[in-house]
Amino acid sequence: MASLLSPIARRSLLGQSILTSAATASHRRTLMTLPSFSLEGKTCLVTGAARGLGKEFLTAFALSGARGACVDLSLQAGQSSVKHITEHISSQSSTPSSYIPELRAYACDVTSEEQVQETWESVVKDFGKVDVVVTAAGIVENFEAENYEYSRWLKMFDVNVNGSFLFAKAAGRHWIDNEIKGNLILVSSMSSIICVRPQKQAAYNASKAAVSLLGRSLATEWGPKGIRVNSLCPGYMKTDLIVNLLAKEGRHIEDGWVKDVPMGRLGRPSELQGTIVWMASDASSYLNGSDIVVDGGYCCW
Ligand SMILES: NC(=O)c1ccc[n+]([C@@H]2O[C@H](COP(=O)([O-])OP(=O)(O)OC[C@H]3O[C@@H](n4cnc5c(N)ncnc54)[C@H](O)[C@@H]3O)[C@@H](O)[C@H]2O)c1
Structure with missing residues (x-):
C-alpha cells in the first residue's frame, strides 16, 4: 500500500510504524540473554535473606x-525483606508489569537442628520442592586470638559452619530422596583463602575455610547423583555487616x-x-566443587 502513496505520505507512514513498533517494544521485555540463565520454574531457598548479601541473592x-524462601x-x-524485594521488582522497567514474584519468609535460627528441620518441611509444603539452596546466614567479629573467648569461637562456628551444614544436610536428603538434581551454594569468603589485614579474625577465617572444604567434600559425595555444590567467596562487599564493622x-x-x-x-x-544467578542456573551446569572468588582482585596480591 505504501508504494501507492506520495513520497511524503510514505515517509510519514514509515515514521509512524517505526514509532509504533518502538512504543510496543518499550512495553515488552526486550532483554536478550542465554536462556540457560533463567531460573523460571525453580524454587530457591536463601538463608540470611533478611538483609545484606542474602537479600541481594534473593x-x-x-x-x-x-x-523463593x-x-x-x-x-x-x-x-519486610520480601516486601522490599517485591516493590523493587515491580519498579523495574525490564520486568513485565504483571510479574509478582512468589516469595515467602520463614523464621529460623540456622544453628538449631530442630528449627532447620521444621523450616525445611514448611518450605517443601509451601512450594512443593526446593531446587537451589544458598547459605548466606553468617556472622563476623574481630578479636586477637589470644584474647578470644572460647564461647565466641563456638558461636562463630555454630552459625557459619554448623548452620551451613544443617541446611546442606536437609537439602541433600531432600534431593537424594526425590531424585532432584539440586544445587547448593555455600557462602564462604575470600577469608577462606587469605588472611585479610589489619583486622584479627582467626575464628572467622577458620570458619570460612571449613565452609569451603565442606562444599568441596559434598561436591564429591553428591556429584555422582547430579547434585552440584559450590562456594561463593566474596571480597569486601559494602553490606550492613561491613558498615557496622x-x-x-x-x-x-x-x-x-x-x-x-x-x-x-x-x-x-x-x-x-x-555470579549468583550463573551459579544457581543451568548456565553453570558443569560447575561443581569450585570456590568462586569475586574480590576485585584482592587475593592476587
Ligand atoms: N559483606 C561482605 O563483605 C562479605 C564478604 C565475604 C563473605 N561474606 C559472607 O556473606 C554472608 C552474609 O554477609 P552479610 O554481609 O550479608 O551480613 P549481614 O549481617 O548483613 O547479613 C547476615 C544475615 O544473616 C542472618 N543471621 C545471622 N545469624 C543467623 C542465624 N543464627 N540464623 C539465621 N540467620 C542468621 C542475620 O540476621 C542477617 O540477616 C556471611 O556468611 C558473610 O560471612 C560477606
Whole structure:
C-alpha cells in the first residue's frame, strides 16, 4: 500500500510504524540473554535473606523468574525483606508489569537442628520442592586470638559452619530422596583463602575455610547423583555487616582495605547478582566443587 502513496505520505507512514513498533517494544521485555540463565520454574531457598548479601541473592533470583524462601532469625525482618524485594521488582522497567514474584519468609535460627528441620518441611509444603539452596546466614567479629573467648569461637562456628551444614544436610536428603538434581551454594569468603589485614579474625577465617572444604567434600559425595555444590567467596562487599564493622573499627580501616584491592574500591552487593544467578542456573551446569572468588582482585596480591 505504501508504494501507492506520495513520497511524503510514505515517509510519514514509515515514521509512524517505526514509532509504533518502538512504543510496543518499550512495553515488552526486550532483554536478550542465554536462556540457560533463567531460573523460571525453580524454587530457591536463601538463608540470611533478611538483609545484606542474602537479600541481594534473593532479589537476583526473583528477577530471574524464581520462586523463593527468605530464611532468617526474625519473621518480621524476613517479611519486610520480601516486601522490599517485591516493590523493587515491580519498579523495574525490564520486568513485565504483571510479574509478582512468589516469595515467602520463614523464621529460623540456622544453628538449631530442630528449627532447620521444621523450616525445611514448611518450605517443601509451601512450594512443593526446593531446587537451589544458598547459605548466606553468617556472622563476623574481630578479636586477637589470644584474647578470644572460647564461647565466641563456638558461636562463630555454630552459625557459619554448623548452620551451613544443617541446611546442606536437609537439602541433600531432600534431593537424594526425590531424585532432584539440586544445587547448593555455600557462602564462604575470600577469608577462606587469605588472611585479610589489619583486622584479627582467626575464628572467622577458620570458619570460612571449613565452609569451603565442606562444599568441596559434598561436591564429591553428591556429584555422582547430579547434585552440584559450590562456594561463593566474596571480597569486601559494602553490606550492613561491613558498615557496622566499619562503624566499630573506624573509617581508616576502609581506606586501608581499599589499598589492598587492585580495583581500588569495595564491592557493591549488587555486583554479586550476576555470579549468583550463573551459579544457581543451568548456565553453570558443569560447575561443581569450585570456590568462586569475586574480590576485585584482592587475593592476587
Ligand atoms: N559483606 C561482605 O563483605 C562479605 C564478604 C565475604 C563473605 N561474606 C559472607 O556473606 C554472608 C552474609 O554477609 P552479610 O554481609 O550479608 O551480613 P549481614 O549481617 O548483613 O547479613 C547476615 C544475615 O544473616 C542472618 N543471621 C545471622 N545469624 C543467623 C542465624 N543464627 N540464623 C539465621 N540467620 C542468621 C542475620 O540476621 C542477617 O540477616 C556471611 O556468611 C558473610 O560471612 C560477606
